[in-house]
Each structure stands twice: as structure tokens, then as C-alpha cells.
Amino acid sequence: MLQPTRTKYRKAHKGRIHGNASRCNFINYGAFALKAMEPDRVIGKQIEAARVALTRHMKRQGRVWTRIFPNIPVSKKPVEVRMGKGKGSPEYWACRVKPGRILFEIDGVSEQIAKEALYKASAKLPIKTKFIKRVL
Numbered sequence: 001m002l003q004p005t006r007t008k009y010r011k012a013h014k015g016r017i018h019g020n021a022s023r024c025n026f027i028n029y030g031a032f033a034l035k036a037m038e039p040d041r042v043i044g045k046q047i048e049a050a051r052v053a054l055t056r057h058m059k060r061q062g063r064v065w066t067r068i069f070p071n072i073p074v075s076k077k078p079v080e081v082r083m084g085k086g087k088g089s090p091e092y093w094a095c096r097v098k099p100g101r102i103l104f105e106i107d108g109v110s111e112q113i114a115k116e117a118l119y120k121a122s123a124k125l126p127i128k129t130k131f132i133k134r135v136l
Helices: 044-057 111-122
Strands: 032-036 040-043 063-066 072-076 089-097 102-107 129-133
Touching (some): 044 063, 044 089, 044 102
Antiparallel strands (some): 032 129, 040 089
8 A cells, every 4th residue: 555654744634626737747658648637535545456457457568657646644533433632543645636637657558458457447546537648
């Protein structure tokens, strides 16, 4: 499961996801990519599940780049606990994804295999995504 080795603060504010992505919004490494179309938090387990689905379909051919990393701790209070007594402890790590952000890039496989692999990966994610290819 993805998580940072250390952070400056143990807990973070919830925050809101406004606007479109201004970074990681172009293909840099591969020939094909999966692009986010709506804003949401993607948790580390979902990123890992998508990556596994991607590499399994590609049968370990080609190369995969993951362009998102869960660096925000999401805290949660236990079930059936009364109000107050502070904020809950961190449960999992998430990444705030804005529309237009590149999530995964792949190279070294045909367009057909890339399209199917990225479609399977998108099924593991909580957001709408789009298949794009590099324009030369």
C-alpha cells in the first residue's frame, strides 16, 4: 500500500478540490495515458488495485508510470463513538485528483492492449477517466 515515509504533520484538513489540474496534465513518459475527468480523492488501495490490473493485462510487457501518489492522511473516528474528544486517528492515505490530471502512463505495448489495460484500471478508480495518446 502506498504511503509517504514521513510527513510534517500527522493529520490534515479535509480541503476542497477546486479547478482543473495545472500540473501533470500532459503525457511526459509513455505513449498512452489515463486522464481524470472529475475531481475526487483516490486512496492508496485504489491506486495499487488499478496498477495491478494494468500490469496483469499487459502481461508484464512494456512500462507503467504512476503519476499520482497518496500523500494526504485521511482520519476517521471509530464506529459508535460520541462527539468530541478530538479528531480521529489517520485511517488511510489519499491523493486529491483534479480534472485533467494524468493518472497512469504506459508504453511498449500496442494501442489495443493499452486501451484494454487502461479500461480495466479505470474500473478500479472512483472517478471518470479518459484514454488519451501522445500527439507527436
